Amino acid sequence: MAIVKMSKLRLLGLKKQQNKILAALQQTKSIELKKTEDFDFLASGTDIHNDEDLNEKLSRLTSAIHILEEAEKQSALQKTEGEKPQKVKKPLFSVRSSISFNQFKMITENEYEIFSAVSELESCSEKLLLFKNEISKHESIIEQIKNFSEIDVPLNMFKDTANTKIMLCTLPAEFEKPLTEFFEKQQRVIIQKYKGIGQVVFVLICTKEDYTAFSEKLTQLSFSRIFFDYDKTPSELINTHKQQIEYIKEQRAALLGKIMRHKPMLSDIKLLYDYYNIAVYTKEQKKNFKSSASTFILEAFVPEESIEAVQQTLKKETPNILIEFSEINEQDNPPTYVRNNALVKPFEAVTDMYSPPSHNDRDPNLYAGIFFFIFFGIMLSDAGYGLVLAIVCFFLLKKFSMEDATRKVITVIALGGISTLLWGTVFGGWFGIDLAVAADNGSALAAFLNSLKWFNPLEEPLLMMALCLGLGVFQILFGLGLKGADLIKKGKTLDALMDVGSWYLLFIGIGLMALGSFSKSLPEIGKYVAISGLVLLVLTQGREKKGIFAKIGKGFTSLYGIVGYIGDIISYSRLFGLGLASGVVGLIMNTLANLMLGTWYLALFGVIVLIVGHGFNIGINVLGAYVHNSRLQYVEFFSRFYTGGGRTFVPYGSKLKYHIVK
Numbered sequence: 001m002a003i004v005k006m007s008k009l010r011l012l013g014l015k016k017q018q019n020k021i022l023a024a025l026q027q028t029k030s031i032e033l034k035k036t037e038d039f040d041f042l043a044s045g046t047d048i049h050n051d052e053d054l055n056e057k058l059s060r061l062t063s064a065i066h067i068l069e070e071a072e073k074q075s076a077l078q079k080t081e082g083e084k085p086q087k088v089k090k091p092l093f094s095v096r097s098s099i100s101f102n103q104f105k106m107i108t109e110n111e112y113e114i115f116s117a118v119s120e121l122e123s124c125s126e127k128l129l130l131f132k133n134e135i136s137k138h139e140s141i142i143e144q145i146k147n148f149s150e151i152d153v154p155l156n157m158f159k160d161t162a163n164t165k166i167m168l169c170t171l172p173a174e175f176e177k178p179l180t181e182f183f184e185k186q187q188r189v190i191i192q193k194y195k196g197i198g199q200v201v202f203v204l205i206c207t208k209e210d211y212t213a214f215s216e217k218l219t220q221l222s223f224s225r226i227f228f229d230y231d232k233t234p235s236e237l238i239n240t241h242k243q244q245i246e247y248i249k250e251q252r253a254a255l256l257g258k259i260m261r262h263k264p265m266l267s268d269i270k271l272l273y274d275y276y277n278i279a280v281y282t283k284e285q286k287k288n289f290k291s292s293a294s295t296f297i298l299e300a301f302v303p304e305e306s307i308e309a310v311q312q313t314l315k316k317e318t319p320n321i322l323i324e325f326s327e328i329n330e331q332d333n334p335p336t337y338v339r340n341n342a343l344v345k346p347f348e349a350v351t352d353m354y355s356p357p358s359h360n361d362r363d364p365n366l367y368a369g370i371f372f373f374i375f376f377g378i379m380l381s382d383a384g385y386g387l388v389l390a391i392v393c394f395f396l397l398k399k400f401s402m403e404d405a406t407r408k409v410i411t412v413i414a415l416g417g418i419s420t421l422l423w424g425t426v427f428g429g430w431f432g433i434d435l436a437v438a439a440d441n442g443s444a445l446a447a448f449l450n451s452l453k454w455f456n457p458l459e460e461p462l463l464m465m466a467l468c469l470g471l472g473v474f475q476i477l478f479g480l481g482l483k484g485a486d487l488i489k490k491g492k493t494l495d496a497l498m499d500v501g502s503w504y505l506l507f508i509g510i511g512l513m514a515l516g517s518f519s520k521s522l523p524e525i526g527k528y529v530a531i532s533g534l535v536l537l538v539l540t541q542g543r544e545k546k547g548i549f550a551k552i553g554k555g556f557t558s559l560y561g562i563v564g565y566i567g568d569i570i571s572y573s574r575l576f577g578l579g580l581a582s583g584v585v586g587l588i589m590n591t592l593a594n595l596m597l598g599t600w601y602l603a604l605f606g607v608i609v610l611i612v613g614h615g616f617n618i619g620i621n622v623l624g625a626y627v628h629n630s631r632l633q634y635v636e637f638f639s640r641f642y643t644g645g646g647r648t649f650v651p652y653g654s655k656l657k658y659h660i661v662k
Contacts, residue, residue, distance in 0.1 A: 003363050004337040006649075007307060008034075009300045011314070012322040018296055022282055024317035026653030027101050029661070030306035032335055033652050035288040036299045054280045057115075061273040064118040067125045068266050071259040093402035096660045099271065104661050107271045114272050117265045124259050131252045138241040138248075148201055148226075148234045150194040155228035155237075158203065165211045167204045171223040176200045179221055186214065270658040278653050285652075301328070301649070303337050334359045337649035344369050346411035354634045355644030362486055364642050368633045371475050375632060376416035378468065379578040379625035381457065382586055383424025383449075384431035385618050390417030413622065427579075428453030431614060432586025457576075458583050465576045472572025472636065476565065477507060479640025486641060498540035505533030506562075534559065568636045574628045582621040589613030 009031060013021045025031050148155070148168070158168040171179060176193075179200060183191050190205040230237055290297045302310055307325055314323060328334045336359050338348060347369030357363055380386060393414030397407065428435050430449060438446030457464035484500035487493070509530025516523040542554025589610055596606035638644070653661065 002339065003357060003359065003361065004303045004305060004339050006301050006328050006334040006337065006359055007304050007325045008328050008332060008334075009302045009310065010036075010324045010326065011298050011300075012295060013298075013318065014320055015291060015294055015296050017318055017320065018286075021314070021318045021321065022652075023105065024313055025300070025310075026278070027317075028306070028310045028313045029651045029654060030310055031300040031302050031652050032650055033285045033288070033298065033300050034332070036290045036297055037331075054276050054283060057276050058273065058280060060115070060118050060122070061269055061276065063125070064121045064269050065266065065273065067121045067259060068263060068269070071256050072263065075256050075260055091400070092396075093400050093406055095401045095403055096656065096658055097267070097270075098660050098662050101661050104271065104275065104659070107268065107275050110268055111272065114265065114268050117262045118269065121259060121262060124255055127255055128252060131248050131255070134248050135245055138245050142238050142241050145228070145230075145234045145237055147196045147199060148194070149238065150201075151203075151234055154232055155230040155234065158226075158228070160208070163208055165204065165206050165208055168201075168226045168228070169204055169218075169223050170196065170199045170201055170226060171218075171221050173198055173200055175221040175223075179223075182214070182217055182221075186210070274656040274659050277657065278655075281655070300652070301332075301334050303649070328359070335649040336361075336646040338363055338365065340365055343415075346408040346415065347372060349405060349408035349412060350630055350633060352648070353630065354638060356646040356648050357642070357644060358646035361643055361646060362482065362641065364638065367478070367482065368637065371637065372412070372629050372633060373415055373419045374471065375575055375629045376625050377419030377421070377423035378471075378575045379582075379629060380416070380420040380618075380621050381424055381427050381579040381582050382429040382431065383421050383427075384429070384433075385582065385586075385614075385621070386417045386420025386422075386424050388417075388618065389622065390414055390421060393417060413626070416622070416625065425449070425452050426454040427583075428456050429583055429586070432583065432588075432590045434587075457580055458587070461576075461580065464579065465573065468572050468575035468579070469569055471575070472569050472632075473507070473511075475572075475632075475637055476568060476640060477504065479637050479642075480504065483641035498536065498543070502533050502536035502540060503565075505536060506530050507533075507565075509533055571632065571636055574632070578621065578624050578628060581624075582617060585617045585621075586614060589617065 011021070025033075145155070147170070151168075155168070158166050160166060173196075179202070183189055186206075188207060188210055190203075192203045194201040194203075232240070288298075302325065311323065314321060336356050338357065340348065340363070344366050347365050350372055351357070351365050351368055377386065380389075393410050396402075396410055397414065402410070424430065428450060433446070435446045435450035435453065439450050455463055480500050480503055484496040487496035487500070509526045509528070509532070512526025512529060513523045515526070537558055538552065538555035540555065541558035542551035545551045545554050592613070593606035593610045596602040596609065
């Protein structure tokens with residue numbers, strides 16, 4: 001459980017073998033390319049790839065993948081007569097396909113066939129777009145004329161004659177009454193009203209002279225004249241356009257079927273996408289090489305444990321090379337490769353959310369994992385919840401394939417379920433049930449579980465608070481101890497004594513003073529120990545300042561750090577708050593269910609309340625336990641000893657979107 005030491009690889013090879021050498025390096029899965037330093041007398045690397053533009057290929061492959069995936073969704077939702085639309089089944093967890101390196105390397109042999117399929121998919125996609133536009137056009141016409149569907153004459157008949165106005169009009173529904181009242185007073189006007197959606201639709205026939213007289217009134221009523229140049233009635237038009245839409249949908253369905261015939265090619269298209277994605281990355285990396293007319297030099301980071309394997313692979317695949325391994329320096333900015341066992345590895349997900357360790361940092365995952373495990377159980381605090389959580393998470397891990405990052409998070413929660421089971425047992429928490437009452441009612445199981453109980457946090461909240469704050473003090477002091485160990489390891493023993501030992505003296509002294517109920521002499525001893533810590537802080541924390549007054553002044557201001565420590569210790573009260581919250585909510589759910597005992601239908605509803613209530617309680621408190629637990633690690637613990645700021649080692653050729661090369 002440590003950070004693996006990195007070395008620097010420098011390789012000199014023939015430029016004509018460059019692609020073969022890079023393929024061998026990718027196959028090792030143990031190197032990360034870097035910019036080649038020194039060799040200023042050589043030119044920067046150039047790309048010798050003579051294929052068509054890789055970015056264009058990637059764009060076409062991306063488009064083909066999207067076309068196939070969208071066609072699959074549309075085909076599944078396509079509703080035919082007598083059938084219900086099917087839903088596209090998706091896996092619970094997204095996971096990339098595993099392939100061998102040979103499969104990855106050989107995919108270009110099918111490139112012509114793949115791009116032939118891509119071209120056909122692109123052509124089909126263009127036709128689908130045309131169909132979509134045609135359907136939209138027909139639907140738009142239907143939308144325009146559906147308000148006039150009661151009219152039973154062709155719409156182009158509403159045209160003026162030499163002396164007469166024959167108009168198809170609309171106005172807002174709220175003006176229907178004023179319109180009716182107005183035209184009831186007119187003598188030489190014919191008006192026919194029809195039902196409209198949110199509007200009044202009417203046909204107006206009058207002389208042009210009369211129209212001039214009352215046009216101002218119509219304008220006040222927000223009237224609009226509608227012009228259509230259709231030689232059919234609205235109903236005939238609607239039916240015609242609906243038939244056109246159905247015909248286009250049939251053509252679209254046939255085209256979707258044509259696209260879906262290429263579905264078996266999707267895996268190859270995705271694999272070729274990943275291949276060219278790496279090719280684009282390689283093309284950019286080649287610019288970081290140094291080269292002459294016939295040779296090139298590259299540099300890379302290699303974990304020391306992989307040096308021999310890298311050497312063997314390179315010599316086997318490309319013997320005409322010179323390779324050299326050397327120690328890295330700070331200017332190299334190496335990545336970090338962390339190796340942990342199966343129990344600690346999942347907690348890398350927690351640490352990496354904060355920041356991966358740098359190459360010369362301490363790996364915090366073991367310590368953070370232990371505290372995260374302990375705190376998770378206290379925050380959830382119900383053994384029944386922990387049992388459910390552990391069973392569900394371990395079932396998911398066993399049953400489903402998932403990406404490494406997802407597996408880590410699920411494993412952390414599963415281990416949190418075990419911690420909750422342990423802490424819930426000593427707290428006597430089992431789905432919010434009062435074990436003492438259940439034992440008095442004759443339950444042997446409740447009596448046994450109650451005998452395992454240390455104390456009930458709801459009955460003894462002060463003891464629960466003391467436990468939580470005590471664990472907080474221990475974690476903070478442990479973090480300080482790690483800082484001291486790191487300083488000693490670097491040969492800074494005196495700094496460890498002054499910057500860590502002085503705080504230890506202060507906290508130990510305060511702790512002894514708090515134990516007065518156990519011994520009368522302990523507070524007196526604790527007082528002098530605490531004073532020693534304070535004096536040491538005042539005398540040493542300003543040692544880098546110049547002048548005696550500046551040193552002492554800095555020492556006194558460092559005592560303000562006590563306030564920070566107090567605030568950090570109080571932060572651990574969130575363990576207390578969340579632990580009690582899950583117990584209280586569980587108790588409330590049980591009380592509500594008990595109130596519904598009586599008739600069978602109320603009892604059934606009570607069962608639903610129990611399931612939903614406890615399910616919600618588990619879900620919300622798991623989220624709270626994960627988030628607040630992480631915060632305690634990041635703020636209160638890591639701030640004592642952990643720098644972070646590193647970047648994770650990413651082997652060349654491993655960043656694939658759809659596949660994992662085994």
